[in-house]
Amino acid sequence: MPIISAPQEFHVDDLYVDLEGLLGRSLYLKCEAFNFAGSVKLKAAAEMVAAAERSGSLDRNSVLIESSSGNLGIALSMIAASKGYKFVCVTDSRCNLATRRLMESLGSQVHTITEPDPVGGFLGARISYVSGMCASDSRYVWLNQYANPNNWRAHYRRTAPAISRRFPELDVLFVGAGTTGTLMGCARWFREFAPKVRLVAVDSIGSVTFGGPPSRRMIPGLGTSVRPAQLDESFVDDVMHVAEPDTVRMCHRLANRGFLFGGSTGTVVSGALRWLQLHDPGHELTTVAISPDLGERYLDTVYQENWLRDIYGDDVLAEDRYEPVA
Template identity: 70%
Template sequence: MPIVSRPDDFNVEDLYVDLRPAFASPLYLKCEGFNFAGSVKLKAATEIVDAAERDGLLAPDSVIVESSSGNLGVALSMIAASRGYRFLCVTDTRCNLATRQLMEALGARVHTVTEPDPEGGFLGARLAYVRQLCASDSRYVWMNQYTNPSNWKAHYRRTGPAVAQRFPELDVLFVGAGTTGTLMGCARYFRETRPEVTVVAVDSVGSVSFGGPAGPRMIPGLGAGVRPQMLDESYVDDVVLVPEVDTVRACHRLASQGYLFGGSTGTVVSGAVRWLAEHRPGGATTAVAIAPDLGERYLDSVYQPSWVREIYGPGALEESPLPERVAAARAAG
């Protein structure tokens, strides 16, 4: 059992769930939520703050500021508290209540943007507020997860190698796309070390990251209203877009097996299961999906039936067909 002196010293790196019993799909889920921040964002947050300290950007009176839909905000709240910094998270109305309360419990201030930018959506509005804030007071130091190379380097150095070590015969890796830090770090690592591995990005319908039309998105985490600046599509072999109702159904399917994962994980799992059914139907494939988060922060949304029905309609929680049933129906028809 490890003994730690700082919360960011602890992270479970080698935990995977075999999803074949739940989805009849040859997919292993790398669980990234078992740390004190509760998500994969701990890696990026730690790397970003470490780099800022090395570069002399943070002083005793500095206020760390970041735009976040939730998970990175929690990770930065935790790190700021443990290292004696103040932290301001700029979020929007899609950030769930539990996440805001958690950040505040850790000593952070939370500013919620209530009106989206006409072109850049909520993300554009959040970024505009951060820029205005930093221009008004030099004590505010923006970590800027959207362009900071420490974001993707965290996963190039840690997440990618961890998957490669555990699965030397890996065929396909599925990674969700938000800021694209996890995606680009893993994709760069495998392109350089194991180019035969297929890297599939999973994004939400309504996100503009890969050129699709902007649309409403109610579940925080994956997707973007502004194209991520660090995204380099030359490292990505394929892209899957997942409707949010399928995200919800995947989360509930996992919960029915005793696994409570977050919305970002539901999106990645849904996209991965669909891609494997369409592109690797034989089942003789070694595939891994990155699970960014756990589900406790989604109890009042994804796991609240009244919320789901209000947002996605009365049939939203009806089971979607499993891949093998889809295949059997196609063969019969």
């Protein structure tokens, strides 16, 4: 095992779960949660902070500020604590309580937006608040994960090459679309070095990222109410949209076999399974999906039955919950 001196120096990049026995389809799930921040967002956070330091825009007098639904906020909280920066995370009322507490435990200030913008939703309101803070005080430094090219560069440099090394015969890669940093980094790398690989984006119904109509979304992570500036759809071969009840059912289906994953993972796996049923009837393709995080931060939401019934109704767990073991 490595010896490290800063938490951002450690990340397991070669762990995959073979889901064939669980789903009845060959699908390898790349697990990105095994680091001290607990999610794939550590890569982007470390890359964006390092670039800001190199440019001189971030120094000891700076106060980092960022809009996040949770995981990037945790990653930046951890890095800020390690490096001695102050950090303000601007989130909204959908952020999990465990996530807010974790950021505060790391010394960060969490500002929660409770009212959505009439046009841009909660994300628009969060960005407006961040912009106002930066305009009011020059000490604030906004990394802007939605437009910062170092977000996607982190995955161009690390995530995509790691997948290709492990699966040189890869046919399809499924990536969830949030800020689209992971998606764009992987898509750009594979377009350049392995163009035969198809990139399928998985998004939540209600997200406007790929032009769909906005509607209520309660599970943080994937989807946006403001189209990400770094998205270039020319790099994406297909898009699958997943309803949140299907996300919940997939999370519980995985948990019933011992894999407690987060909501984004449930969305990606659900979308990937549906895409494979439509496009790979002969079970011939080698496929990988990226899992952003684990499920502990979702115990009060995705894995809490009263919350699920209040949000989605009594039948949300009717399918797949007690699927018998083969």
